[in-house]
Amino acid sequence: MNQWNNFSKGFFKENAVFTLLLGMCPTLGVTSSAFDGLGMGLATTFVLVMANLVIALIKNLIPDKVRIPAFIVVIATFVTIVEMTMQAYLPDLFESLGLFIPLIVVNCLVLGRAEAFASKNNIGSSIIDGLGMGLGFAMALTILGALREILGSGKVFGTMIFPEDYGMLVFVLAPGAFIALGYLIAFINHVKKEA
Amino acid sequence: MAKTESTLKNMVLTLLVITGVAGASLGFMFELTKGPIEAAKKAKQQAAITEVVPGFNNNPADEVYELKSKEGFDLKFFPAKKDGKLIGIAIESMTTKGFSGKIKVMVGLKPDGTIINYQILEHKETPGLGTKMADWFKTDKGNQSVLGKHPKNNNLTVSKDGGEVDAITAATISSRAFLDAVRVAFETYNENKDNQPVADNTSVEEGGSL
Numbered sequence: 001m002n003q004w005n006n007f008s009k010g011f012f013k014e015n016a017v018f019t020l021l022l023g024m025c026p027t028l029g030v031t032s033s034a035f036d037g038l039g040m041g042l043a044t045t046f047v048l049v050m051a052n053l054v055i056a057l058i059k060n061l062i063p064d065k066v067r068i069p070a071f072i073v074v075i076a077t078f079v080t081i082v083e084m085t086m087q088a089y090l091p092d093l094f095e096s097l098g099l100f101i102p103l104i105v106v107n108c109l110v111l112g113r114a115e116a117f118a119s120k121n122n123i124g125s126s127i128i129d130g131l132g133m134g135l136g137f138a139m140a141l142t143i144l145g146a147l148r149e150i151l152g153s154g155k156v157f158g159t160m161i162f163p164e165d166y167g168m169l170v171f172v173l174a175p176g177a178f179i180a181l182g183y184l185i186a187f188i189n190h191v192k193k194e195a
Numbered sequence: 196m197a198k199t200e201s202t203l204k205n206m207v208l209t210l211l212v213i214t215g216v217a218g219a220s221l222g223f224m225f226e227l228t229k230g231p232i233e234a235a236k237k238a239k240q241q242a243a244i245t246e247v248v249p250g251f252n253n254n255p256a257d258e259v260y261e262l263k264s265k266e267g268f269d270l271k272f273f274p275a276k277k278d279g280k281l282i283g284i285a286i287e288s289m290t291t292k293g294f295s296g297k298i299k300v301m302v303g304l305k306p307d308g309t310i311i312n313y314q315i316l317e318h319k320e321t322p323g324l325g326t327k328m329a330d331w332f333k334t335d336k337g338n339q340s341v342l343g344k345h346p347k348n349n350n351l352t353v354s355k356d357g358g359e360v361d362a363i364t365a366a367t368i369s370s371r372a373f374l375d376a377v378r379v380a381f382e383t384y385n386e387n388k389d390n391q392p393v394a395d396n397t398s399v400e401e402g403g404s405l
Contacts, residue, residue, distance in 0.1 A: 032322045062209055063201035070213050077217040081224050088231035091239060098319075169365065172322055 006128045010136030016109045017140035017181075018188045023109035027141060028177040030100045034157050037145025039093045040100060041138020043082050045131065047104050050078045052118040052130035059119045071114045072105070079104045109137060147180050148172060239316075240287075240301075244273050247303025247312040248283035251275035255285060264288075264383040272384070281306050287316065288380035293372040295319040300373065302380040309345045310377065325369030332373060337361050341374075346381040 016022045026044070031037040054074050062070045083101045086094045094101070104110065113133055118126040146156050152171035154162040170176045199205050237256070244255050255273035262270055271287040283306065289299045299317035304310060315329045332341045338361045341351060352358025353370050362370035 058213075060198050062213075063199045063205045065201040066206045066210055070209060073210075073213050073217050077221060080221055084224055084228040084232070088228040088235060091235040095317075169324070173324075 003125065003128050006125050007132035010129070010132035010134070011139060012136075014133075014136075015140055015188075016133055016137045017144070018185055020109075020112075021185075022112055023107045023137060025103060026100050026107060027144065028174065028181065029103075030097055031141055031145040031148055031177060032152070032172050033096075033149045033155075034142055034146035036093075036096050037141035037143075038138060039090075040097055041134070041141040043086065043097070043101060044104055044107060044110065044137055045134025046082055047075060047078045048110055048113060048134040048137075049127055049130040051075045051110055051114055052126040053123060054078075055114045055118040056121060056123045056126035067119065068111075068115070071111060071119075075110050075114065076105045109133065144177070144180055144184060147184065148176055151180070152176060243301040243314045243316060244275065244285040244303075246314050247301050248273075248275035248285045249312075250277055250282060252277050253279075262383050262387050264379050265386075266379060268379065270380065270383050275303075283311055284384065286380040286384060288376045288383075290372050290376040290379060292368075292375050293318060293320055294325050294366070294368045295321070298369075298372050298376055300376040300380070302377055304381065304384060307345070308347060308381055308385060309343060310341050310381075312342060313377065315373075320369045321366070324363065324366040327363050327366065328369055328373045331363050331370075332360070341377065346378060347385075351377060 010016065012019075014020060017024075017027050023044070026040050030040045051071070051074055055071055058070075079102065082104070083094075086097075086101065113130060117129045121129070148171045149155050149157075150161060151168050152173075153167045154160060168176075171180060199209065241256060244251075248255075253274075253276040255275050258274050258276075260272050260274075262272060264270055268289050270289070273285040273287070274281055275283045275285060284304050286302045286304065287299065288302050289297060291297050296319050297317065298315070298320070301314045301316055302310065303312045313332065318325065318328075320326055320328070331339055334340060335342075338354065338359055341360060344351060344359075350358045351360055351374050353360055353362035353367060353374065355362060355367060356371070358374075360370070360374060
């Protein structure tokens, strides 16, 4: 039950985007389409799981005073691995995510989980926490991406829903990200209050 | 296991070991992905060449040569030949006049300079606006298309600047930049046509010394 809680809290109760408002830079930057959002979410999930795993493993070896630089090095390593792997095997996705992949390093979600969870819990819980948080993040980014894609260009995952000419261009651009995210959070807060 | 204490020696050692391990694993991953990354880039280049000058049966990437444009860009020229005859040339052109920096375009020209096709290779334009250039100038609608036009006989600038091409709605700067990249490709090709035996028109007609 406890492990299930570690996993599921990332989706709703402590969702990184909708509740904790962590990792806003990639959230607003890459969600102009559902596919990009999903790709970014999964890349972040991989980094989260691996970083949580390694940090839980070596947490006792790291002196407290240098833990933050140590965590950052671990995270940056996995981000670079993701970057190179994506460039090699998913060049198209790599191109559309571009600059935002290296920026996973400074995604406060990843460092936040390392500091708040992995450095205090055992390996199993840390992996589950990383997986839950990461997938919750991916879910949020996909929802936001899909919403912006529908409103902005009439498509979801590249499939046409209605002709692009009727789309509201603002949702594809940066201001649309803020507007869409704001309404999504308002909606989720409303649902939470009812529940 | 007891927590390591924060003494200077411990801190230096820990960071040294962590960065060492990180460096080593990244080096290993780099070696591992170097080949596939190179292959992916090559495949993309090859696909772009096939797209912009279809119908060749040589390997344009083997016969590539570089020329400098007036603006000082190094452009790559990929001659596309069928049975030894030059049928077109794919030019990797670029411009720095984009809305957000550099745009790289593969432009396919017939030996006489007529535009066959193009493909956007690299850009940082606004999603949903400037990114439309990938298809916009190929779409036969109004005066959008540049395919089949000749940069010398047709005024390939946006209609706002007195040209014949319709700019992308709400992305005039990206449109101008795209047309600029096409112009750079054509001008560089045209200027060097005479002293480049590979691109020489007459010898092509004779099927001559390529």
